[in-house]
Amino acid sequence: LAKTTQPISMDSYEGQEVNITCSHNNIATNDYITWYQQFPSQGPRFIIQGYKTKVTNEVASLFIPADRKSSTLSLPRVSLSDTAVYYCLVGTGGFKTIFGAGTRLFVKA
Amino acid sequence: NAGVMQNPRHLVRRRGQEARLRCSPMKGHSHVYWYRQLPEEGLKFMVYLQKENIIDESGMPKERFSAEFPKEGPSILRIQQVVRGDSAAYFCASSPGQGVYEQYFGPGTRLTVT
Numbered sequence: 001l002a003k004t005t006q007p008i009s010m011d012s013y014e015g016q017e018v019n020i021t022c023s024h025n026n027i028a029t030n031d032y033i034t035w036y037q038q039f040p041s042q043g044p045r046f047i048i049q050g051y052k053t054k055v056t057n058e059v060a061s062l063f064i065p066a067d068r069k070s071s072t073l074s075l076p077r078v079s080l081s082d083t084a085v086y087y088c089l090v091g092t093g094g095f096k097t098i099f100g101a102g103t104r105l106f107v108k109a
Numbered sequence: 110n111a112g113v114m115q116n117p118r119h120l121v122r123r124r125g126q127e128a129r130l131r132c133s134p135m136k137g138h139s140h141v142y143w144y145r146q147l148p149e150e151g152l153k154f155m156v157y158l159q160k161e162n163i164i165d166e167s168g169m170p171k172e173r174f175s176a177e178f179p180k181e182g183p184s185i186l187r188i189q190q191v192v193r194g195d196s197a198a199y200f201c202a203s204s205p206g207q208g209v210y211e212q213y214f215g216p217g218t219r220l221t222v223t
Contacts, residue, residue: 034211043113043200043214044152087151097142097212099152 004088009104018075020103022088025069033064033071036087038102044087048073075105083107111136113203113215114183121221122191130186130218134203141184142202142212143176152200158184191222 005023012018024033032051036044048055050062050071061074075082085102114133122128134141139160144152154168158178169176173191178184188195198219202212 041198041217041219043202043217044212045214046211049211085151097154099144099154101151 003098004090004100006086006088006100006103008101009106011106011108012078013108014079015077018078018082018105018107020073020075020086020088020105021070022073023070024088024090027068027090028092030092031068031090032092033062033068034089034091035060035062035073036089036099038085038087044099047086078105078107080107080109113201113213115199115201115215115218117218118216119219119221121223123223124192125190128188128191128195128220128222130188130199130201130220132184132186132201132203132215134184134201135213138203138205138213140204140206141178142204143184143186144200144202146198146200146217155186188220191220193222196220196222 032049034049035047037047038044048057048060048062050064052064052068055062063072073086083106085104087099087102089097091097113135116131120128132141141158143155145155146152156169156176157165158176160178161180173189175187186199198217200214200217202214204212
């Protein structure tokens with residue numbers, strides 16, 4: 001299972017773009033990269049998943065360089081409601097999904 | 110389509126009692142995962158089940174904890190003879206299959222052992 005490393009916390013202001021980078025140096029060929037968001041007292045919520053290059057949905061973008069040893073979650077124009085913990089996961093899904101400590105994002109007014 | 114349901118949302122037990130946590134996966138999902146989360150920490154994988162089968166229980170404590178996902182009915186996480194250290198939020202997630210499918214999480218059950 002590929003281990004991931006993320007910043008413990010980040011601060012931002014409303015309206016800014018936030019980029020959270022995750023390192024996964026020993027990612028395997030079959031591994032996908034998945035990001036979840038968790039608000040206090042709630043279960044995590046799937047944000048985005050990708051394998052390589054760039055993936056975009058209505059919530060975020062995911063940038064994955066060619067070597068796939070890192071990935072960056074990009075949140076455009078954050079609002080106060082984006083304050084949450086963001087988890088980067090690497091794997092093929094199922095089995096022993098490993099959540100790290102995540103990145104605590106604080107969005108200020 | 111209802112999401113993942115967990116009940117109860119809050120459960121208080123005295124030391125030595127049993128706790129039963131229930132999880133109903135999303136319709137059409139046959140894979141269930143249980144996680145435990147302590148305050149200010151990430152989620153810790155406990156067990157992965159398919160209908161009538163335990164696929165991976167490597168994150169489950171060897172004693173007092175058990176899980177099942179019967180052919181009919183919800184998945185059950187059972188904790189016998191609870192201790193204060195069992196106090197945590199327990200989350201259930203489901204997915205339609207093994208592979209790269211995202212997991213859909215329930216709201217969690219907050220267990221408090223007094």
